[in-house]
Amino acid sequence: MEPEYYQGADAAVYEHAHGDIFNSIEQQRLYGMLREAVQSVQTSARPMRALDFGCGSGNLTRHLIAQGVRTVSADVSDDFLADVRRKYAATGLSETLKLNGTDLSNVPDAHFDLVASYSVLHHVPDYLAMVQELCRVVKPLGVLYLDHEVTEAYYKKPPLYLEFLSKARPRVDWRRLFSLVFDVRGYRHILRRLANPRYKREGDIHVWPDDHIEWEKIERILREQGFEVVLKHDYLLYKAVYKLQVYHEYKDRCADERVLIARKKHGG
Numbered sequence: 001m002e003p004e005y006y007q008g009a010d011a012a013v014y015e016h017a018h019g020d021i022f023n024s025i026e027q028q029r030l031y032g033m034l035r036e037a038v039q040s041v042q043t044s045a046r047p048m049r050a051l052d053f054g055c056g057s058g059n060l061t062r063h064l065i066a067q068g069v070r071t072v073s074a075d076v077s078d079d080f081l082a083d084v085r086r087k088y089a090a091t092g093l094s095e096t097l098k099l100n101g102t103d104l105s106n107v108p109d110a111h112f113d114l115v116a117s118y119s120v121l122h123h124v125p126d127y128l129a130m131v132q133e134l135c136r137v138v139k140p141l142g143v144l145y146l147d148h149e150v151t152e153a154y155y156k157k158p159p160l161y162l163e164f165l166s167k168a169r170p171r172v173d174w175r176r177l178f179s180l181v182f183d184v185r186g187y188r189h190i191l192r193r194l195a196n197p198r199y200k201r202e203g204d205i206h207v208w209p210d211d212h213i214e215w216e217k218i219e220r221i222l223r224e225q226g227f228e229v230v231l232k233h234d235y236l237l238y239k240a241v242y243k244l245q246v247y248h249e250y251k252d253r254c255a256d257e258r259v260l261i262a263r264k265k266h267g268g
């Protein structure tokens with residue numbers, strides 16, 4: 001069943017609200033990492049077939065299609081899927097798939113050359129069971145790409161990271177304040193939030209302490225499912241509200257997000 005908070009997901013509101021994703025620094029990083037993932041695939045099928053798990057408004061889908069990859073964009077939200085169809089159907093490389101939110105029972109084993117997911121696992125109640133499902137649908141010598149999930153530093157806030165946050169964030173976020181006061185949808189969001197504290201204005205949920213992503217457990221599952229890690233990189237996410245100069249000063253000194261690329265071994 002579609003989770004209540006995803007009904008009526010609005011792609012335009014989602015993209016507007018996520019200055020942490022839809023900015024040129026993050027988009028450039030993402031494009032480069034996806035290229036790395038595509039190049040790590042050692043299956044023989046061409047064009048390769050990819051799954052964009054939790055596709056939202058098509059953030060990964062866009063980059064995958066740009067790299068000539070046939071992409072199945074999958075989500076629990078009908079509205080996001082309709083948005084992806086509207087934007088990418090004409091490319092001839094795009095399909096959509098409705099998910100049930102708990103497993104990939106409508107996908108056969110070893111079906112995809114590449115399975116990619118960005119900022120989704122923390123929304124999935126039993127995310128470790130979902131990681132097993134993602135592993136299951138990857139072909140031997142295919143690749144699993146997990147990106148934009150926070151690291152321990154995000155929760156623990158070591159001194160250097162705190163120093164970065166205090167310098168990079170504006171004292172008052174006027175844009176946010178303005179939209180809270182003048183955007184009518186903001187009021188609806190406040191009312192809905194009274195009923196469900198997890199509700200966000202784009203019809204979303206976010207990282208809460210009990211949504212904690214445990215990367216060691218994810219890596220253990222990958223090993224058990226016969227995957228080898230090809231690339232593991234922690235990075236400092238650029239958010240549109242950050243002061244650019246401060247971001248550049250700290251981006252190689254602290255990190256709060258992880259990207260992981262793992263390949264399924266031949267007999268995996």
Ligand SMILES: C[S@@+](CC[C@H](N)C(=O)[O-])C[C@H]1O[C@@H](n2cnc3c(N)ncnc32)[C@H](O)[C@@H]1O
Pocket residue numbers: 006009021053054055056057058059060074075076077080099100101102117118119120123124125
């Ligand atoms: C933060 S958005 C990320 C969207 C997209 N990957 C991107 O990069 O912009 C989280 C996405 O996960 C989807 N989602 C939430 N719960 C899910 C679940 N249990 N199974 C699959 N997708 C889910 C949402 O509908 C939403 O599109």
